Amino acid sequence: MSEPTDVGCGVRRIVHRVAAGDIERGGAASSEVTAELRALGVPAAAARRAGIVAFEGEMNLIVYSTDGGTITVEVTPDAIDLTFEDDGPGIEDVELAMTPGYSTAPEWATDLGFGAGMGLINMRKNSDRFEIDSRPGEGTIVRCRIFRGRS
Amino acid sequence: MKLREIVERLELIVVSDGGDPEARVVGGHCGDLLSHVLASARPGELWITVQRHVNVAAVAQVAGLAGVVLADGVRPDDALVSKASADGVAVYASPAPAFELAGRLHRLLAAEGR
Numbered sequence: 001m002s003e004p005t006d007v008g009c010g011v012r013r014i015v016h017r018v019a020a021g022d023i024e025r026g027g028a029a030s031s032e033v034t035a036e037l038r039a040l041g042v043p044a045a046a047a048r049r050a051g052i053v054a055f056e057g058e059m060n061l062i063v064y065s066t067d068g069g070t071i072t073v074e075v076t077p078d079a080i081d082l083t084f085e086d087d088g089p090g091i092e093d094v095e096l097a098m099t100p101g102y103s104t105a106p107e108w109a110t111d112l113g114f115g116a117g118m119g120l121i122n123m124r125k126n127s128d129r130f131e132i133d134s135r136p137g138e139g140t141i142v143r144c145r146i147f148r149g150r151s
Numbered sequence: 152m153k154l155r156e157i158v159e160r161l162e163l164i165v166v167s168d169g170g171d172p173e174a175r176v177v178g179g180h181c182g183d184l185l186s187h188v189l190a191s192a193r194p195g196e197l198w199i200t201v202q203r204h205v206n207v208a209a210v211a212q213v214a215g216l217a218g219v220v221l222a223d224g225v226r227p228d229d230a231l232v233s234k235a236s237a238d239g240v241a242v243y244a245s246p247a248p249a250f251e252l253a254g255r256l257h258r259l260l261a262a263e264g265r
Contacts, residue, residue: 024230027209031238034213044215051213052189059185059206113202118186125190 004036007074012040016071018061023112026062029071030054033082040075045151049126050080053144056119057084060142063109064089069139079128080146090136098124098132152176152259154217154241157197161255163220163243166227167208170241176217179256181249185210192216197256199249205230208240218242222249 004014014036016029034051042050054071061069061084069086091097098120105115120142124130127144134140155172158165180192181199185206192198194215200207203225211219218241221227227235227242235242245252 024205027206027212027234031209031212031234035238048194048213048215055189055209055213056186112204112206113183113185113200116184116186118184118190122186122190 010077012075014073014075016058016073018058018065018068018071020062020065020068022062022068023109026059027055029058033071033073036073037075037080042075042080042148043151046080046146046148049151050082050146052126053082053123053146056123057082057142057144059114060084060119061086063105063114065140077148079148082144082146084142084144085139087139088137090138090140091132091134092136094132094134152263154197157256157259158243160259161220161245161247161252163245166221166244167232167235167240167242169235169239170218172241174217176260178260179253180216181253189214199252199256201225201249203227203231205234207231208234208238208242211235211240211242212238220245220252222247222252 004012007013018029033054037047037050065086066088072083074081100121101117103115103117109115128147129145131143154174154176157176176197177195180196182188183200183202192214195217197217199220199222201223221244224246
């Protein structure tokens with residue numbers, strides 16, 4: 001994890017690197033995000049939503065990405081922006097991936113209780129704004145915004 | 152009912168003594184699919200599961216759950232014990248199956264009108 005940096009205009013930025021397949025470190029980034037947001041005085045309901053978004057995004061990077069990726073958290077006076085980026089493999093059919101219950105998780109992941117086909121849906125449900133941009137062979141970016149004052 | 156009282160009444164074995172024993176448990180949630188728990192469990196609920204790995208602690212923490220009960224004699228991975236202790240997540244274990252634990256918890260909470 002990088003130390004939180006002040007990037008101006010009251011914006012704090014924290015970048016977490018997540019390794020592919022590193023299930024034993026799974027949940028580390030999202031736990032840290034939750035703790036950081038509480039320390040920064042983010043209201044409990046918004047911190048909880050951000051924690052859930054961070055966990056689901058972190059698990060997507062661990063289970064599905066080719067070479068891992070990054071979670072960037074920016075805390076502004078009004079909102080929390082979480083951005084998840086990886087370099088592949090990309091999602092062939094984003095609409096299908098957003099279908100409840102659809103999953104391509106490998107068996108090792110489903111044995112551990114992942115791959116319910118709810119990860120991206122949980123991210124969207126807990127975000128006030130949600131965008132996903134994915135290109136097969138290039139990678140995926142998921143952007144989630146959570147307004148601090150909403151529960 | 153307070154977490155401490157539930158631990159006594161259900162005869163739970165303490166795995167990680169985190170959380171707030173005086174916190175009021177508002178309900179229970181049974182499940183082993185992590186995303187389903189994140190989608191459905193409410194803050195302050197006690198989570199009954201047979202998942203034993205490290206990510207259980209993170210789910211309980213981000214979802215603001217009262218604690219985790221490992222059912223059916225499941226023993227936690229060492230990494231789960233370490234992370235739960237470090238992050239202050241209460242984790243318990245019981246030889247009883249999830250169905251029985253949920254039934255007993257439900258009776259305790261129903262008796263106080265929850």
